[in-house]
Amino acid sequence: DAGITQSPRHKVTETGTPVTLRCHQTENHRYMYWYRQDPGHGLRLIHYSYGVKDTDKGEVSDGYSVSRSKTEDFLLTLESATSSQTSVYFCAISDRGNEQFFGPGTRLTVL
Amino acid sequence: DQQVKQNSPSLSVQEGRISILNCDYTNSMFDYFLWYKKYPAEGPTFLISISSIKDKNEDGRFTVFLNKSAKHLSLHIVPSQPGDSAVYFCAASAIGYGNKLVFGAGTILRVKS
Numbered sequence: 001d002a003g004i005t006q007s008p009r010h011k012v013t014e015t016g017t018p019v020t021l022r023c024h025q026t027e028n029h030r031y032m033y034w035y036r037q038d039p040g041h042g043l044r045l046i047h048y049s050y051g052v053k054d055t056d057k058g059e060v061s062d063g064y065s066v067s068r069s070k071t072e073d074f075l076l077t078l079e080s081a082t083s084s085q086t087s088v089y090f091c092a093i094s095d096r097g098n099e100q101f102f103g104p105g106t107r108l109t110v111l
Numbered sequence: 112d113q114q115v116k117q118n119s120p121s122l123s124v125q126e127g128r129i130s131i132l133n134c135d136y137t138n139s140m141f142d143y144f145l146w147y148k149k150y151p152a153e154g155p156t157f158l159i160s161i162s163s164i165k166d167k168n169e170d171g172r173f174t175v176f177l178n179k180s181a182k183h184l185s186l187h188i189v190p191s192q193p194g195d196s197a198v199y200f201c202a203a204s205a206i207g208y209g210n211k212l213v214f215g216a217g218t219i220l221r222v223k224s
Contacts, residue, residue, distance in 0.1 A: 004154075031210055033211075035214075040216055041216060042115075042117075042200055042214040042215050042216040042217050043155070043200060043202075043214040044214070045211060045212075045213075048210075048211060050210065058211070090154055090155070092154075094210065096210075098143055098145070098160070098204060098210075099145065099157050099160065100157070100212060101157065102147075102154030102155045102156070103154050104152075104153060104154050105152070105153070105154050
């Protein structure tokens with residue numbers, strides 16, 4: 001298995017609070033991605049990174065920001081969490097941009 | 112507008128029989144297709160892929176077929192085993208699409224013993 005960890009694995013927070021999710025890889029892969037998984041929607045791309053300090057928006061980026069200051073870490077921040085951001089969040093990494101390898105996920109509940 | 116569609120939310124198959132999961136896409140620029148398998152409380156795991164220059168790719172019990180003219184691909188699992196029970200996601204990518212994947216909504220496969 002690719003070396004990807006996500007933290008925290010579970011989080012419950014209140015509407016309006018900031019939340020940061022962390023993805024850490026030990027594979028030295030260039031590309032990193034954040035997805036959310038919701039019933040009926042599959043996996044939807046939030047943001048992705050193609051190198052240190054190089055990021056771009058995905059399909060559902062509103063309300064989310066990301067940062068990548070080191071190859072191994074990719075942070076996803078919800079500046080002011082809303083109930084619609086309750087979801088399971090997955091980080092993925094890729095070396096060549098085709099096959100992506102996923103982390104174990106973070107279950108986020110916004111009350 | 113869903114570019115990758117998995118129209119069957121669920122599929123139930125008897126152990127030992129064939130499971131066929133289907134996927135349709137609308138973007139003719141897609142040139143690489145992947146299937147992922149996901150168990151509850153785990154991340155998706157890569158299963159098998161196919162390039163648009165091929166129409167079939169096999170890996171053990173898993174075969175993916177690609178019909179470019181119909182913009183359709185399918186995953187065949189033979190024989191199906193109870194451990195294959197999971198959610199299966201189809202995904203597609205395109206050269207120049209920024210190394211991103213577009214996923215379908217997933218199909219829940221239940222293999223009954």
